[in-house]
Amino acid sequence: MSWREGYIAVDWGSTNRRAYSVDAEGRVVAKLEDTKGVLSVGPGGFDRAAAEILEALGDRTMLIAGMAGSNRGWREAPYVDCPADAQALAQAICWVEAGRVGIVPGVCQRGPGADVMRGEEVQALGAVAAGLVPGDGLICHPGTHAKWIAMRGGRIDAFRTMMTGELFAVLRDHSILSAQLAGEVAPDESFAAGVADALGGADLLASLFGIRARHLLGGGRNDAGYASGLLIGSDVRTALAGRAPGAPVALVGAPALCALYSAALGQAGMVGKVIDGEAAFLAGIRRITEFL
Structure with a gap:
């Protein structure tokens, strides 16, 4: 056949x-x-x-x-x-x-x-x-290991993998922050605060321990959301380095994760566009x- x-x-x-x-x-x-x-x-x-x-x-x-x-x-x-x-x-x-x-x-x-x-x-x-993505577009696959793929002339020109999801899972399940990271993660104010800190150049390792310190001192934010925002914000900041703001970024993945990345991209001045992974x-x- x-x-x-x-x-x-x-x-x-x-x-x-x-x-x-x-x-x-x-x-x-x-x-x-x-x-x-x-x-x-x-x-x-x-x-x-x-x-x-x-x-x-x-x-x-x-x-x-x-x-x-x-x-x-x-x-x-x-x-x-x-x-x-x-x-x-x-x-x-x-x-x-x-x-x-x-x-x-x-x-x-x-x-x-x-x-x-x-x-x-x-x-x-x-x-x-x-035709879901332009031939010179940027594609992000959020997940355990997030992939950022740069297309040029319709070809895969370069890509980068970030251990974003896996690092969050390790922190949630096997770190001193486990109890603080048990909550739900959504694109809320706590998540946005984490993204803003990451995009602003905050030190990732120090900011993560800051979650523990704020908890001991009576902080009231959604720590899981903030930690996720820190990690995804760091991911986005690295991936977008040197790129002009305003360009669309195609997102392929689970709806909940794409929503988080879309929110983070928006804070970075970009536009996240979710595309159909099965169709692609x-x-x-x-x-x-x-x-x-």
Whole structure:
């Protein structure tokens, strides 16, 4: 079967798996979504896990992106160096079954700013292909490890990963601040105060301990919101360094996280624009298949 006749697109992450049966016109005609992420598949279990997708969606050509191509996944797909476009990814696909079942490689940059990603590259290229993001736009993927992807001429030109979400989780669960960070986080006054301090150049480490000090001295703010604002504000300040204010930044991720980043971007003089991650992923896979 030719890729132009339709295919299965799989977004296979660490904890979740989403597979889409796509027809010749690019329409999703069936979908499989479950929690059988890469980390839940035991040794030697990937052949069977992939067969489950084909049984559910039909025996078709299949292109897989995400952590299935990592050293913890089905087959390790080597990284493609930046700058990277859909054609470069297509040429470096790791074929499990020649011409029929392939894994999209991740993208890396080497040198002092060494970084890697798997999965976000498909969404970034798809967002441009679908017209959701300009060819020279900036895309942010909030999450455990937030990704900031700079597009230039429709290609992934450079990117940076921030351990924002993971650091907040460590502080909340395993630090002296645990009791203070148990509350809900929303784009409220406490969050805005944290963002403002971070954007203003406040020392992150000292400001974090200040949460403890204010608590002991009877402070009344939402400490979880303030800490989140500090971290996300620091994230945003670093990512936007050298960029002119006012430009839109595309946000791809969970709605609650995107709302926080959008608020922080607004305080930094930028405009956060939430885009459909699923649509971007599907457009990215479709663009890659055009070179197969």
